[in-house]
Amino acid sequence: MxxxxxxxxxxxxxxxxxxxxxxxxxxxxxSAAAAIFSADANDWPSGAGRNVVLSDxxxxxxxxxxxxxxxxxxxxxxxGRVRDGRITLIGPDIGTSADRSLxxxxxxxxxxxxxxxxxxxxxxxxxEAVRYAMDLKGYMxxxxxxxxREWSRISREALQNxxxxxxxxxxxxxxxxxxxxxxxxxxxxxxxxxxxxxELGDITRKVSRTINAMDKMFSEMKSDCDECEYNDxxxxxxxxxxxxxxxxxxxxx
Amino acid sequence: MDKKxxxxxxxxxxGVGKTSxxxxxxxxxxxxxxxxxxAIDADPAVGLCTALGIGIKKTVDDIRNDLISTIKKGESxxxxxxxxxLDYELFDALTQHNNLALLAIxxxxxxxxxxxxxxxxxxxxxxxxxxxxxxxxxxxxGVEQINRRxxxxxxxxxxxxxxxxxxxxxxxxxxxLAFDNQAVNYKNMGMxxxxxxxxxxxxxxxxxxxxxxxxxxxxxxxxREFDFHSRSFLDFPDAATAHRTVDSIIRNxxx
Numbered sequence: 473m474x475x476x477x478x479x480x481x482x483x484x485x486x487x488x489x490x491x492x493x494x495x496x497x498x499x500x501x502x503s504a505a506a507a508i509f510s511a512d513a514n515d516w517p518s519g520a521g522r523n524v525v526l527s528d529x530x531x532x533x534x535x536x537x538x539x540x541x542x543x544x545x546x547x548x549x550x551x552g553r554v555r556d557g558r559i560t561l562i563g564p565d566i567g568t569s570a571d572r573s574l575x576x577x578x579x580x581x582x583x584x585x586x587x588x589x590x591x592x593x594x595x596x597x598x599x600e601a602v603r604y605a606m607d608l609k610g611y612m613x614x615x616x617x618x619x620x621r622e623w624s625r626i627s628r629e630a631l632q633n634x635x636x637x638x639x640x641x642x643x644x645x646x647x648x649x650x651x652x653x654x655x656x657x658x659x660x661x662x663x664x665x666x667x668x669x670x671e672l673g674d675i676t677r678k679v680s681r682t683i684n685a686m687d688k689m690f691s692e693m694k695s696d697c698d699e700c701e702y703n704d705x706x707x708x709x710x711x712x713x714x715x716x717x718x719x720x721x722x723x724x725x
Numbered sequence: 726m727d728k729k730x731x732x733x734x735x736x737x738x739x740g741v742g743k744t745s746x747x748x749x750x751x752x753x754x755x756x757x758x759x760x761x762x763x764a765i766d767a768d769p770a771v772g773l774c775t776a777l778g779i780g781i782k783k784t785v786d787d788i789r790n791d792l793i794s795t796i797k798k799g800e801s802x803x804x805x806x807x808x809x810x811l812d813y814e815l816f817d818a819l820t821q822h823n824n825l826a827l828l829a830i831x832x833x834x835x836x837x838x839x840x841x842x843x844x845x846x847x848x849x850x851x852x853x854x855x856x857x858x859x860x861x862x863x864x865x866x867g868v869e870q871i872n873r874r875x876x877x878x879x880x881x882x883x884x885x886x887x888x889x890x891x892x893x894x895x896x897x898x899x900x901x902l903a904f905d906n907q908a909v910n911y912k913n914m915g916m917x918x919x920x921x922x923x924x925x926x927x928x929x930x931x932x933x934x935x936x937x938x939x940x941x942x943x944x945x946x947x948x949r950e951f952d953f954h955s956r957s958f959l960d961f962p963d964a965a966t967a968h969r970t971v972d973s974i975i976r977n978x979x980x
Contacts, residue, residue: 522728524856526761527821537817597805604809616813617806623813687803 487682487711488546492553494675495546495579499660502562502668509559511659512642516635517609525612525625532566533625535576540666542673543578543615543622544680545599547587554583556656559641563664566640567631577662577672578622582648583655589718593690595653596683602647610635620673620680637661681705682712689716730855731980732878734862734871734909737885738895742919744768745948746885747863748776748958749971754980755825755959760858762825765850767875769832773863777827778957779820784831785850785874788814789842796842804845811849822959826857830874843874851876859980868899869908881978882911884936887919888926893934900936915939917974940974942967 499506535541548554564574587595603622606613610630615622626635637659645657662668685702689712697703697716706712733750737743747764751773754762766773766781774781788811819826828850854860854876862879864871871879884899886892896916902908916934918941921927931938942948945967951958961968 522856524761524816524826524853526824526826528823597803601805614809614813614816616810618810619813621813623816687806691803 486548486550487709488548488679489550491546491676491679492548492581495581495660498672498675499560499562502664505562505664507561507565509561509638509641511557511559511645511657512636512638513646514639514642516611516639516643519607519609519611521607523607523612525610525627529627529629530572530625531628531631532569532571533573533623534566534663535578535621535623535669536573537621537623539573540575540669540673541577541621541623542669542676543576543620544676545580545582546676546679547582547584547596547599549583549585549587551583551656554581554656554658556583556658557641557645559637559659559661561637562660562662562668565663566626566636569663574663575666575669576622576624577660577669579660579672579676580644580648581658581660583657584653585655586653589715592715593686595651596686598651599648599654602651603644605647606643608635608640608643611640617680617683620676678705678709682709685709685712686715689719728858730857730860731880731978732854732860732862732876733881733883733978733980734864734868734875734879734911735883735885736864736866736868736871736899738866738892741885741887741889741892742942742948743885744772744776744863745952745958746917746919746942746971747773747861749948749961749967750975751777751825751861752958752961753968753971753975754859754861755823756963758824760824761856763854763857763860764825764827765860765862765875766827766829767862767864767871769830769865771829771831774820774827774829775955776952776958777822778955778959779822779827781818781820781827781829783814783818784829785815785818785846786831788818789846792842808845808849811845812852815846815849815853825959828853847874847876866895866899868902869906872909878910878912880912882909882914883939884914884916885919886916888921888923888930893930896934896936913937913978917941920944939977940970942970 610627613624641659648654648657662672681702682705685705688702706716735743735747751764819828862871862875882903884896886896903911915937917939918927921941921943927941947965948967
């Protein structure tokens with residue numbers, strides 16, 4: 473008996489499978505210049521809610537509005553896709569470059585379970601909130617998901633105390649793993665040059681559009697798919713299309 | 726939060742030297758290297774930026790107007806995502822100079838009521854302010870604008886006035902609006918007299934105006950020179966009388 477496409481609870485919410493493949497190729501092409509680390513499990517001191525790093529105190533900034541920046545989070549229910557705790561870094565680590573300002577690309581890959589039409593949007597928002605909840609002494613982060621940009625600063629003091637991508641990755645991983653539906657977290661950080669970050673941005677653009685489409689689908693009571701700016705993504709990403717059909721059916725459209 | 730942010734708002738009639746006094750206070754505060762200072766230019770004339778010799782890239786109202794045009798286009802806005810985006814934009818709008826950051830509010834240009842946008846921006850400014858040791862707001866005469874466009878509560882509300890009857894009337898109005906009409910929440914209110922030519926005037930004003938006199942500055946050729954030549958008040962000499970007077974006022978505020 474064919475599966476009813478509207479029975480969304482039986483679907484695997486793997487919206488980004490193609491992007492996982494392309495990202496793998498992207499990292500492999502740069503493997504000679506890449507370093508692999510494990511996320512540091514140690515606790516970093518809290519910033520006690522004061523997380524602004526002014527330029528006077530700043531050792532390095534990543535992805536400022538004056539340079540290239542891209543940041544996305546992708547999830548999958550396929551455990552083979554995510555190597556828990558692994559950090560791939562293409563480019564210099566924090567504080568190892570003479571430049572105080574570096575372009576920045578960040579991809580967080582998480583392995584999840586139990587996603588369905590009823591929880592996928594809330595869970596996406598919960599996962600998105602993790603990076604904003606980081607309270608690490610000497611680390612400031614500002615991000616706008618609308619622009620797919622993330623801008624961070626690391627203070628001189630934090631750098632002297634050993635802040636690095638392994639510390640950042642470790643703290644983020646701890647934050648994600650507090651969600652009982654997240655089982656593994658992997659990171660790709662890119663600081664090599666603007667071209668590499670822009671290429672990463674191009675690869676992940678569809679992820680943002682898929683999330684924007686989902687955002688629109690879940691936040692608007694009625695939507696005319698023919699008029700929607702994301703109808704190309706819904707048509708292309710099969711799970712999104714099924715999600716849309718299921719929601720339309722629930723709403724009696 | 727470990728440390729408590731102190732917030733000072735300066736208001737007064739146009740032309741009494743409010744922005745020069747604000748700039749002198751900021752110069753003094755920024756000299757304390759262990760502190761982070763946020764200066765907010767809430768006067769639509771954006772004079773504080775000029776007085777400090779610090780350029781601005783964009784104002785809070787530029788950010789506000791961009792968001793309003795997005796909303797008018799009908800694009801959907803998740804509240805949390807919008808708050809994060811505004812926070813990003815606001816930090817980008819800060820101009821930084823050593824331990825000092827400057828934020829300009831600008832002039833509202835969009836027509837219509839966008840209370841929700843103003844409320845979001847006020848929340849973000851309040852949140853940002855919590856990261857600094859001292860926040861100084863250079864406001865306009867209408868004290869209610871501080872509440873409407875910047876933040877709900879300040880620690881020290883300071884009326885700046887010269888010794889003219891008009892200046893005194895505006896100071897009285899500020900007190901009336903703040904205290905009787907509760908246009909802005911404050912913990913302490915005081916007044917600084919500027920451009921004083923005769924100490925006798927200070928004595929008379931102290932007796933007749935029901936506002937604590939925090940200090941007074943005489944008519945000062947050096948301030949006039951800095952104003953006239955558009956020199957940055959951050960370069961105002963520490964040994965000058967005006968700087969020492971302002972230092973004493975700030976210390977009396979226990980900052």
